[in-house]
Structure formats: structure tokens, C-alpha cells
Amino acid sequence: MSADTNAGAFAPAPGAAPLGRMIRAQAALETRMLLRNGEQLLLTVVIPTLLLVLFSAVDIVDTGDGKAVDFLAPGILALAVLSTAFTGQAIATGFERRYGVLKRLGASPLPRWALMTAKTCSVLVTEVLQVVLLTVIAFALGWSPQGNPLAVVLLLVLGTAAFSGLGLLMAGTLKAEATLAAANLVFLLLLVGGGVIVSLDKFPDAARSVLELLPISALSGGLRDVLQHGAGMPWADLGILAAWAVLGLGAAARWFRWE
DSSP states (O other), X not given: OOHHHHHTTTOSOOSOOOHHHHHHHHHHHHHHHHHHOHHHHIIIIIHHHHHHHHHHHSOOSOOOSSOHHHHHHXXXXXXXXXXXXXXXXXXXXXXXXXXXXXXXXXXXXXXXXXXXXXXXXXXXXXXXXXXXXXXXXXXXXTOOOOSOHHHHHHHHHHHHHHHHHHHHHHHHHSOHHHHHHHHHHHHHHHHHHSSSSSOGGGSOHHHHHHHTTSHHHHHHHHHHHHHTTOOOOOHHHHHHHHHHHHHHHHHHHHHOOOO
């Protein structure tokens, strides 16, 4: 057998694809799975949309002076980040861990950090779709946003990092059923007490001082200051989100269990 024949016997050469291509393929797969999941769509798309339309059209909660949608839209954008980066990701990853999907993927050529990167990319793609949809609906309801777009992007990115870290920490340390219950409970509690729909000014001073330190409060409050009131860079809210991002991602990296 000639040398040329030996060289071409296994063409194309077997082996792992380039790392970037593997991450893109896994991110695309994660995104398709999320968009095909009815429960995830309910959580990430239907609920925020219904809350935005309902509370903008019906005078149920006190939104202060001005149009209700100007108060509600920033909070609903924060809720969209919470639903995707924290609740949806925690539940999906928790059940993937329970069924051994993460264990098998961890044994593939895709490094574990690259798998988490792909999951984060999937979250970001979903959030972009959410923000576009909610923005279009808010404009149709008469929304008049203000402020610096860069501040909005920074808030959304840091909020995503913070909630992703907390979601992965929960999914990697609790059983799948416990993650399902806890993630939904936290979602409801933060919806009520995170300044999303009800202003934190309605809470007692002692409770408000604690609630303002939550990531959802920093995200919704920062977005509202910028988009409703035209404030400058919300450094305090960005600092709170950055601290939660460091703590959440660091804890997830330290205690996440793949099995």
C-alpha cells in the first residue's frame, strides 16, 4: 500500500471539531430546545407579555404619575432576564443533571467550561428575542423610553451574569425536583418584592433597605431610572449586580456537581 493511500485512508481526519464551532453548535442546540419547550416559553415569553399588557391596560397597581407602561416596561424587561437566566436555566440544567445529560456531555470533546459558555450564549440569544418582543409591545402601548442605551445594555448584561450564576448554583447543588420548586418560588417572590410591578416605595423602610440589595431590585430599579427618568449611568445598581455576578458565578464554579 502506498504512502498516499495511507494518508487518505481516513479523510476527512477523525477528531473533535474546532472549539468555537462546538460552542456555536451546542448554543444553537440549547436555544432550539428552549424555544421548543412549552413550559419554558410560558415562563420566558407568555407571562412577561401578559403582565405588561394587563397592568398597562388595567389600573390595578399604583404606578405613580405618567403612563403606566413607562413604569412597567423596565420592570418587565428585568423580569424577562430573571425568567430566562435564572428560573428557566436552573430548571433545565437541574433536570439535565438528574438524567445524566451533563455527565455525558462532560465526557465529550466539549470542555465543561465551554458547555457553560454555550448555555450562557443560549440565554443571551433568548433574552435578545425577549427584549425585542417586549419592546415592540411596549411601544404599541405608548411607551416613551429615555436615557443612555449603553447603561441599559450594561444593566442587562450584568443582570444576566448575576442570575445565571445563581441559577447554575441552584441547579448544581440541589436535586431536580427541589430546583424546580425553589426556582419557581424565588421567581414569584422576586416578582412581588423586587420592584418589578410594585414600587419598592410601597414597602416599609426596613424591608425596602434589604430589598434594594437584591439583584432583581437593582436591575429593575436601574432600568427604570434610565428608561423612565432619563438618569445617567446607575453606578450603584451596576455595583450591586456586579457583586451578585461575582458571588453567584464563583459559587457555581466552586460547588457545581455534574452528577
